[in-house]
Amino acid sequence: MSKVNHCVMCGRPIEDKNDLIVSIYSLLFTPKPLHNDCYAAAVRGKEVFLMGRMPVNSLGFNVLCIVDLIIMIWLLFESLYILLIIMLISIILRIFSWFLYERQYRV
Numbered sequence: 001m002s003k004v005n006h007c008v009m010c011g012r013p014i015e016d017k018n019d020l021i022v023s024i025y026s027l028l029f030t031p032k033p034l035h036n037d038c039y040a041a042a043v044r045g046k047e048v049f050l051m052g053r054m055p056v057n058s059l060g061f062n063v064l065c066i067v068d069l070i071i072m073i074w075l076l077f078e079s080l081y082i083l084l085i086i087m088l089i090s091i092i093l094r095i096f097s098w099f100l101y102e103r104q105y106r107v
Contacts, residue, residue: 005101009038017105022056022097029089031056031097056097065094 005014014020014033021039022031034042043053054060068087075084 005033007035007038008032009034022101033101056093065091
């Protein structure tokens with residue numbers, strides 16, 4: 001039996017992958033699962049300071065990871081290793097999000 005994700009806002013289980021939003025929920029860059037509706041309400045409300053505007057499991061974040069990867073290859077040749085490590089954070093967050101929350105759902 002697979003693990004059931006629970007929304008950090010309402011506590012109800014998230015049963016469908018289309019209803020799953022993984023967002024950075026604190027200043028510690030920890031991705032947390034939310035319902036679509038709970039995320040929308042949190043972005044409209046006061047929770048926006050603690051939450052990222054772009055969900056980790058969105059198309060926009062995937063594009064950001066691809067752009068980061070291209071820039072990282074360039075930075076590798078320029079020997080700018082500090083920037084390389086900073087840009088690696090988004091890719092690690094995306095992989096972490098998939099591994100913890102998304103891989104158990106069937107498409």
